[in-house]
Amino acid sequence: MKQTGYLDMELLRFTTAGSVDDGKSTLIGRLLYDSKSIFEDQLEDIEICSRRRGNDEVNLALLTDGLRSEREQGITIDVAYRYFATPKRKFIIADTPGHVQYTRNMVTGASTADLAIILIDARNGILEQTIRHSYIAALLGIPRVVACVNKMDLVDFAENTFEEIKNNYQRVAERLEIKQVTFLPISAKLGDNVVTASANMNWYKGPTLMEILENTPLDREVDTNTRLPVQHVIRPISDQFHDFRGYAGRLSGGILRKGDPVTIFPSGLRSTITAISRHEQQLDKAFTPESITVQLADDIDVSRGDLIAGDGDAPLVEREVTLMICWFNERPAVTGNRYIVMQATRETVAILKTIHHVVNINTLEPETGQDTLRVNDIARVTIKTAKPLVFDPYAKNRVTGSLILVDPDTFETVGGGMILSR
Amino acid sequence: MxxxxxxxxxxxxxxxxxxxxxxxxxxPVILFSGGKDSIVVTHLAHKAFYPSRIPFPLLHVDTGHNFQETIEYRDALVKQLGATLVVASVQDSINAGRVKEETGYSASRNKLQTTTLLDAIEKYKFDAAIGGARRDEEKARAKERFFSHRDEFGQWDPKNQRPELWNIFNGKKNMGEHFRVFPISNWTEMDVWQYIYKERVPVPSLYFTHERDAFLRDGQWLAAEPCIKRKPGEIVQRKKVRCRTIGDITCTGLTLSKANSLEEIIDEIAATRVTERGGRADDKRSENAMEDRKISGYF
Known part of the structure; x- marks a missing residue:
């Protein structure tokens, strides 16, 4: 088949979190290698680097650990993005470090993922880090989890070991309210059930990891409420488009159709969509997450930060919101501190009003009585904003329900928040 | 569904x-090299603001070692889009004593571009320089953000990057600092070509097979042009080649190829076993060549 036949693949973003020894790099290396996404010069590069470091085997981790300090220390510090494609799909891997001190990087990688791969060492079963990685996947609302019981070769490919871990993990998933978990036994090192079905585990009848990645349906729910956060107003000053006023944005929920009645938030003004366009192309309807430009029937005040919403559930408009937050910065957050809030395309100022509790990331128990958030803390907090936020609960919409906090002195991104329902 | x-x-x-x-x-400014990635970024900018014109000028950092086709393509595109073109010349930086020309067989103005670029950013007070870099190109680029912060010296601090979550991009900065922005971070070489094919985006003729005087150095074909000093024994031959990436002549590897259409280029890329930067002399200088150049303010 001509390669130009592959123009209409779907895109799946997934995340893998893991520590040094759990075989994550080996797994990614194998997915890339077996899908022919590692090139000769890259292999040559890591072969030379492995030798220079005195490694006997080619160290596949060097493929993803791109920064000098990572290679020197042999650890993953930052999120690395990797790409591969099969004839069915294109994939983006957010490869994240798994240690407690890199919780913020895991959160970053998980924020855009459609699926999470959780690696469990067959010899050790479920560890603290397994629970931590799963908690982050659940917290960030990743719709699907694939629990890979790895290193099956080191437990004689035993079915009962797999079943025991599966049962234990199911209890974790229930507790974390992870709805869709798929289990499979693999050996990333030997390739069993990664791309090709295992000859050593005839008792496993399910799909390989690659088959799961290729066939997992992407949630494109049509009943989601229509949301278009306005990014930019397009007003060409030209004879041809004299009265043109277009509202540019990326559809962040549902489907928008020409002729749809809409409400602008927070003003509450009503109007109708008269045109949807993408460049010169006029569309009858647009789908999430397409970037579009729309025109309205009425000449009303709409600007960046406003939300165009379809009929259905209205978004919430509040000046006080409660959220789960992950703190990213070495500079701690103290109750009463002031931050810049960026949420969808809105921006305002907020005060950290209350820290309800900090989650113990290993036991998942809430710990109360803290008035400070430290780096990598995950906590339930309430903020009070100067201008109202226009949002949906994060559980309903990952775009309109998320926000970041920016330090007004350094302008660094210091916190990432997921808004809870009232 | x-x-x-x-x-x-x-x-x-x-x-x-x-x-x-x-x-x-x-x-903001678009960094325009005449290569396919900056062409796609410019095409996307045209679509993003239509029917308005692209609200940014294009900046070409000109090493003076360009393929003629690149310059012709650039000027035609600027005219067609009604865009503003700013040219920052490496030769001017050399003449002004801002940088010193490399000498020897592997002399290149690639590194010198950094100073010219940073000078232009300062001169025109650009606060966001939009580039066509992709994360699949190179291991240091795989770690870079869409909105990548640069300090007042134009430097990148890879260990202290701002977390970038969901699709919220934090472009806040202090006076004198700027951002590099990479809209096609998540695209692969194949995506770029498929998109060019689907959208019928015109690209310079250098990407298609043509006959050219070339010579072989360290397993890589290079254009026989006066700006590359040949070593004894490097013999010029007439070859059927095409460029897989286009940059400064001194660091643009030529691929022996008969691909004469976008379909053939896409098939060729699907079958290739070497990355596109495998032909770039600038990356072969050391293991962390790209990271080092990026830290000092390179594209």
Missing amino acids: YTITHLNELESESIYVLREVAAQFER
């Missing part, structure tokens, strides 16, 4: 990023 194709999703993401640039910065 519906499906969104990967090209549609990538295009939407890139357009979103470009519109964020327009909304968050005062004086």
Whole structure:
């Protein structure tokens, strides 16, 4: 088949979190290698680097650990993005470090993922880090989890070991309210059930990891409420488009159709969509997450930060919101501190009003009585904003329900928040 | 249920990023090299703001070692889009004593571009420089953000990057600092070509097979042009070649190829076993060549 036949693949973003020894790099290396996404010069590069470091085997981790300090220390510090494609799909891997001190990087990688791969060492079963990685996947609302019981070769490919871990993990998933978990036994090192079905585990009848990645349906729910956060107003000053006023944005929920009645938030003004366009192309309807430009029937005040919403559930408009937050910065957050809030395309100022509790990331128990958030803390907090936020609960919409906090002195991104329902 | 194709999703993401640039910065600029990636970024910018014109000028950092076709293509595109072109010349930086020309067989003006670029950013007070770099190109680039912060010296601090979550991009900065923005971070070489094919984006003729005087150095074909000093024994031959990437002549590897159409280029890339930067002399200088150049303010 001509390669130009592959123009209409779907895109799946997934995340893998893991520590040094759990075989994550080996797994990614194998997915890339077996899908022919590692090139000769890259292999040559890591072969030379492995030798220079005195490694006997080619160290596949060097493929993803791109920064000098990572290679020197042999650890993953930052999120690395990797790409591969099969004839069915294109994939983006957010490869994240798994240690407690890199919780913020895991959160970053998980924020855009459609699926999470959780690696469990067959010899050790479920560890603290397994629970931590799963908690982050659940917290960030990743719709699907694939629990890979790895290193099956080191437990004689035993079915009962797999079943025991599966049962234990199911209890974790229930507790974390992870709805869709798929289990499979693999050996990333030997390739069993990664791309090709295992000859050593005839008792496993399910799909390989690659088959799961290729066939997992992407949630494109049509009943989601229509949301278009306005990014930019397009007003060409030209004879041809004299009265043109277009509202540019990326559809962040549902489907928008020409002729749809809409409400602008927070003003509450009503109007109708008269045109949807993408460049010169006029569309009858647009789908999430397409970037579009729309025109309205009425000449009303709409600007960046406003939300165009379809009929259905209205978004919430509040000046006080409660959220789960992950703190990213070495500079701690103290109750009463002031931050810049960026949420969808809105921006305002907020005060950290209350820290309800900090989650113990290993036991998942809430710990109360803290008035400070430290780096990598995950906590339930309430903020009070100067201008109202226009949002949906994060559980309903990952775009309109998320926000970041920016330090007004350094302008660094210091916190990432997921808004809870009232 | 519906499906969104990967090209549609990538295009939407890139357009979103470009519109964020327009909304968050005062004086953005597109870094335009005449290569396919900056061509795609410019095409996306055209789509993002249509029917308005692209609200940013294009900046070409000109090493003086260009393929003629690149310059012709650039000038035609600027005219067609009604865009503003700013040229920053490495030769001017050399003449002004800002940088010193390398000498010897592997002399290149590639590194010198950094100074010329940073000088231009300062001179025109650009606060966001939009580039066509992709994360699949190179291991240091795999770690870079869409909105990548640069300090007042134009430097990148890879260990202290701002977390970038969901599709919220933080372009806030202090006076004198700027951002590099990479709207096609998530695209691969294949995505770029598929998109060029689907959208019928014109590209310079250098990407298609043509006959050219070339010579072989360290397993890599290079153009026989006066700006590359040949070693004894490096013999010029007439070859059927095409460029897989286009940059300065001194660091643009030529691929022996008969690909004469976008379809053939796409098939060739699907079958190739070497990355596109495998032909770039600038990356072969050391293991962390790209990271080091990026830290000092390179593209």
